[in-house]
Amino acid sequence: DIQMTQSPSFLSxxxxxxxxxxxxxxxxxxNHLNWYQKKPGRAPKLLIYDVSNLLRxxxxxxxxxxxxxLFTLTIASLHLEDFxxxxxxxxxxVPSFGPGTTVDFK
Amino acid sequence: QVHLPxxxxxxxxxxxxxxxxxxxxxxxxxxxxxxxxxxxxxKGLEWxxxxxxxxxxxxxxxxxxxxxxxxxxxxxxxxxxxxxxxAADTAVYYCARDLEGLIEYWGQGTLVTVSP
Numbered sequence: 001d002i003q004m005t006q007s008p009s010f011l012s013x014x015x016x017x018x019x020x021x022x023x024x025x026x027x028x029x030x031n032h033l034n035w036y037q038k039k040p041g042r043a044p045k046l047l048i049y050d051v052s053n054l055l056r057x058x059x060x061x062x063x064x065x066x067x068x069x070l071f072t073l074t075i076a077s078l079h080l081e082d083f084x085x086x087x088x089x090x091x092x093x094v095p096s097f098g099p100g101t102t103v104d105f106k
Numbered sequence: 107q108v109h110l111p112x113x114x115x116x117x118x119x120x121x122x123x124x125x126x127x128x129x130x131x132x133x134x135x136x137x138x139x140x141x142x143x144x145x146x147x148x149k150g151l152e153w154x155x156x157x158x159x160x161x162x163x164x165x166x167x168x169x170x171x172x173x174x175x176x177x178x179x180x181x182x183x184x185x186x187x188x189x190x191x192x193a194a195d196t197a198v199y200y201c202a203r204d205l206e207g208l209i210e211y212w213g214q215g216t217l218v219t220v221s222p
Contacts, residue, residue, distance in 0.1 A: 001167075032207055036151075043200055043212035044151065055210065087151055091207030094166055095141075097151040 002026055002090055006098035012106040013083075019075040021101045023088035028069060032092040035064055035073045038085045038100075047086075048073065078103070108133040112201045112213035114186075118220050124188040128201030128213050135159040135179055139204040142175060142186045144197040152197075156204055157184055191220045 003026040013019055023033065031051045036044040046055050048064040051071060061076040075082055083105060088098040114126035128140070135158075142154040155165035157175045165173050169188070177184040188195060201213040 034208060036209075038151075043202075043215055044209070046208060046210050049208045089151075089207075089209070094164075095153040095204075095207065097153070099150040 002029060002093050002096055004088055004090055004096055004098040006086075006088060006101050008101060009099065010102050010104060012104050013078050014106045015078055015080055017078045017106075019078050019082075019103060021073045021086055021103075023071040023073070023098050025069040025071070025090055025092075029090045029092035031066065032090055033064075033066065033071045034089045034091070035062075036087045036089060036097075037082075038087060044087065075103075108203060108211045110201050110203065110211055110213040112199075112216055114199075114216055114218075116216060116218055118191050118218065119222060120192050120220060121190055122220075124191050124195065124199075124218055125185065126199055126201070126216055126218070127183055127185045129181075129183045130203075131182075133203070133211075135177065135182060135184075137205075139164075140175075140177065140184045141202045141204045141209065142199060143202055143209070144199045146194075146197040149197075154186065154188075154199075191218075193220050196220045 005024045007022045035048040038044045051066045052064040063074045065072045085100045085102045087100045109131040112128040139156040141156040157163045172189045174187040198215045200215050202209045203211040
């Protein structure tokens with residue numbers, strides 16, 4: 001099984017901050033990595049697919065990158081609506097999700 | 107716009123079978139995999155399995171022995187059955203549409219609680 005770890009688990013930030021979340025795969029997953037945003041009581045929302053492609057309608061302050069098996073989600077300038085939990089997901093093998101990173105108010 | 111309404115029993119006793127159904131409104135079943143994903147309280151997301159319009163399935167090995175996903179193309183809907191549930195199966199269950207790994211459309215989620 002491919003294991004996904006995320007760092008940090010929790011992140012306190014303020015509006016306007018630059019936020020970086022990382023996701024580490026236990027093995028090579030090529031570019032088969034997506035990022036989702038989840039808010040309490042709502043279904044997850046796909047933000048970025050295949051490492052760095054923004055889904056239509058997703059603000060350009062979101063970006064994704066890859067270095068080997070380490071993947072990064074960056075929010076260039078945090079907006080109020082960005083306080084949420086972010087999950088990475090690999091689909092190279094049996095799909096699996098990272099444990100999530102919660103971005104909370106500082 | 108694709109809409110995935112889902113329904114099913116929300117309270118089960120241990121050893122019973124979980125049964126949920128998801129409708130597909132505004133889109134075709136063909137060309138996609140239709141998935142079930144769950145999130146236990148306070149935990150992360152777990153992929154349960156998927157089915158395509160032809161009935162081909164893939165399951166999470168950790169749940170495979172208890173899971174059945176089926177599809178009814180005449181009704182444009184697909185279903186999840188999870189047998190012999192325990193408290194560990196308490197979760198919000200989501201249906202979703204999967205296009206080559208991209209899960210863009212999700213149901214609203216159903217909280218299923220397993221309690222004696």
